[in-house]
Amino acid sequence: MMNRLLMIVLMLLAQHVWVQAQTDFPQDYFRAPVDFRMLLSGTFGELRSNHLHSGIDIKTGGAAGKPLLAVADGYVSRVSVSAGGFGKAVYIDHPNGYTSVYGHCDRFADSLARWVRAEQYRLESFAVNLFPEPGQFKIKKGQMIAFSGNSGSSGGPHLHFELRTTADEIPVNPLLFGFDIRDFTRPTMQRMKIYPVGNNSFVRGRNKITEFALAGWGLDYRLKDGDTISLAGTFYFGIDAYDRLNDSDNKNGVFAVRLVVDSTEQYSHRMQQFSFDESRYINSMIDYEDFSRRKVRFQKTYIAPGNKLSVYETTTNRGLVYFNDGKLHRLQYVVEDANCNASVLTFYVQAAVPDFRIAMQMTVNPKPVRVFEWDTDNEFLAENFRLELPRGTLYDTLSFTFSQSPAGKSFYTPLYKVHHVGVPMHDYGKIYLKPQQLPASHKSKALVVQVPPKGDLISVGGKWEDGWLVASIRSFGNYSVVIDSVAPSIAAVNIANGKNVSGQKNITFRIHDALSGIADYRGTINDKWILMDYDAKNKLLVYTIDARMPKGSSLLKLEVTDERGNKKTYQAKLVR
Numbered sequence: 001m002m003n004r005l006l007m008i009v010l011m012l013l014a015q016h017v018w019v020q021a022q023t024d025f026p027q028d029y030f031r032a033p034v035d036f037r038m039l040l041s042g043t044f045g046e047l048r049s050n051h052l053h054s055g056i057d058i059k060t061g062g063a064a065g066k067p068l069l070a071v072a073d074g075y076v077s078r079v080s081v082s083a084g085g086f087g088k089a090v091y092i093d094h095p096n097g098y099t100s101v102y103g104h105c106d107r108f109a110d111s112l113a114r115w116v117r118a119e120q121y122r123l124e125s126f127a128v129n130l131f132p133e134p135g136q137f138k139i140k141k142g143q144m145i146a147f148s149g150n151s152g153s154s155g156g157p158h159l160h161f162e163l164r165t166t167a168d169e170i171p172v173n174p175l176l177f178g179f180d181i182r183d184f185t186r187p188t189m190q191r192m193k194i195y196p197v198g199n200n201s202f203v204r205g206r207n208k209i210t211e212f213a214l215a216g217w218g219l220d221y222r223l224k225d226g227d228t229i230s231l232a233g234t235f236y237f238g239i240d241a242y243d244r245l246n247d248s249d250n251k252n253g254v255f256a257v258r259l260v261v262d263s264t265e266q267y268s269h270r271m272q273q274f275s276f277d278e279s280r281y282i283n284s285m286i287d288y289e290d291f292s293r294r295k296v297r298f299q300k301t302y303i304a305p306g307n308k309l310s311v312y313e314t315t316t317n318r319g320l321v322y323f324n325d326g327k328l329h330r331l332q333y334v335v336e337d338a339n340c341n342a343s344v345l346t347f348y349v350q351a352a353v354p355d356f357r358i359a360m361q362m363t364v365n366p367k368p369v370r371v372f373e374w375d376t377d378n379e380f381l382a383e384n385f386r387l388e389l390p391r392g393t394l395y396d397t398l399s400f401t402f403s404q405s406p407a408g409k410s411f412y413t414p415l416y417k418v419h420h421v422g423v424p425m426h427d428y429g430k431i432y433l434k435p436q437q438l439p440a441s442h443k444s445k446a447l448v449v450q451v452p453p454k455g456d457l458i459s460v461g462g463k464w465e466d467g468w469l470v471a472s473i474r475s476f477g478n479y480s481v482v483i484d485s486v487a488p489s490i491a492a493v494n495i496a497n498g499k500n501v502s503g504q505k506n507i508t509f510r511i512h513d514a515l516s517g518i519a520d521y522r523g524t525i526n527d528k529w530i531l532m533d534y535d536a537k538n539k540l541l542v543y544t545i546d547a548r549m550p551k552g553s554s555l556l557k558l559e560v561t562d563e564r565g566n567k568k569t570y571q572a573k574l575v576r
Contacts, residue, residue, distance in 0.1 A: 087152025106149025
């Protein structure tokens with residue numbers, strides 16, 4: 001009975017916080033950005049690779065070409081086009097101090113499309129970042145501004161929609177603005193982990209990270225096997241949870257997580273807003289080692305000293321909890337969505353005094369090569385190797401490890417094992433490698449690569465400095481040097497030399513580079529630049545046939561260059 005009463009109190013407190021938060025944002029100012037029911041495939045603050053999701057993803061029925069509507073009066077303040085990221089995107093500034101963003105568009109509304117196209121031809125670039133004058137494209141609420149699509153880094157047709165503060169471009173959770181999105185479904189809690197801190201902390205007598213399966217549904221969750229855990233020492237916790245909205249099977253991110261110990265909140269965070277420059281702190285928020293190994297994201301209560309993520313609210317002892325008083329403690333994990341639906345995991349901890357005799361018998365970890373402090377510049381030197389990690393690279397103090405081994409005949413340095421991929425890096429560090437027996441003729445083709453245990457080499461690039469090949473890295477792992485002397489590939493999809501293309505709407509190529517990556521491409525007709533849309537994820541270049549291809553015979557030429565200067569050229573005479 002007491003547990004149930006406590007749950008009710010927690011729900012009432014959450015609802016009070018929710019209502020109070022709602023009053024901070026206009027509830028009837030913005031209309032929906034689409035003219036059909038909004039179903040979501042992604043929520044604000046959702047845990048993504050190396051970033052927090054900065055908007056909501058609105059389903060478009062798996063198809064492109066749905067009209068996108070301005071959510072309020074305003075003017076187009078920015079238009080961006082890129083092969084990755086948001087692809088084709090429109091930004092509208094509104095008088096109330098917010099900017100709405102519409103990403104992954106297939107195409108823009110006619111007048112905007114004509115202006116963007118003219119600017120692309122003026123700049124001779126597909127990728128552009130344009131800032132029209134405030135009065136150039138005035139927009140009315142409900143006006144069609146673009147069509148939904150799958151451009152950029154989108155994994156399928158949808159609308160990525162954001163609301164940002166105009167003054168400082170801080171993304172704010174759109175679900176706080178009263179959009180009509182049905183959600184009566186409570187979050188699902190899958191697994192919990194307990195992390196002992198130091199050699200003198202024990203979970204059921206073992207100094208080992210321990211995972212617990214959960215049972216239950218709706219409001220009430222419990223441990224699958226028993227309800228009480230014996231702990232001795234210092235710990236933090238992690239939860240694996242997701243949320244579903246009505247009539248959608250997508251596993252979306254949750255809005256808030258709280259840990260309550262004996263009726264006192266020890267930890268909480270809420271996905272209300274965050275700045276783009278802190279988004280990568282997600283790698284410290286989650287159990288990054290577990291994610292790198294099996295792609296599971298446990299959200300931790302521990303807040304590392306170098307983690308400056310602003311979504312944290314209650315941060316008692318940086319999320320660490322001490323159990324050494326011999327008493328029984330009640331813990332509750334509360335997970336909420338943005339519509340104040342909540343789920344509660346209740347369990348008990350029997351605190352015990354650590355047995356230091358057991359701790360003394362434990363295997364001592366090998367001595368690290370170097371201890372890197374999180375709040376200083378760090379440097380490591382070895383033969384023909386150097387690593388620099390400036391302040392801000394690490395989230396926490398690191399017992400750094402390093403080794404090297406033969407890399408194979410196609411490599412020009414040993415395989416340098418720079419710590420391990422389970423530890424995240426926030427900012428870029430620098431790696432200096434000195435290749436051995438590298439032919440002088442291939443010096444310009446040399447590049448640093450990351451060598452994963454499985455799969456293809458990952459190009460890091462690099463530039464020569466005083467005999468060192470220097471590259472910026474943002475992850476630990478295995479590194480070496482190879483050469484890339486192979487030109488990119490070009491495959492014509494729907495043309496051939498001498499073809500009559502008068503019945504076609506476009507000319508399509510598939511381009512690819514196997515190692516260093518595409519650096520540039522240039523298409524021309526009769527030596528005049530043509531606009532070719534680049535879909536990087538599908539390796540496609542598309543020229544929409546227009547007046548720049550005259551009647552009669554024309555020479556089409558395409559040059560593609562990779563990051564090491566290797567160039568491939570395709571040309572064909574075409575008739576129109």
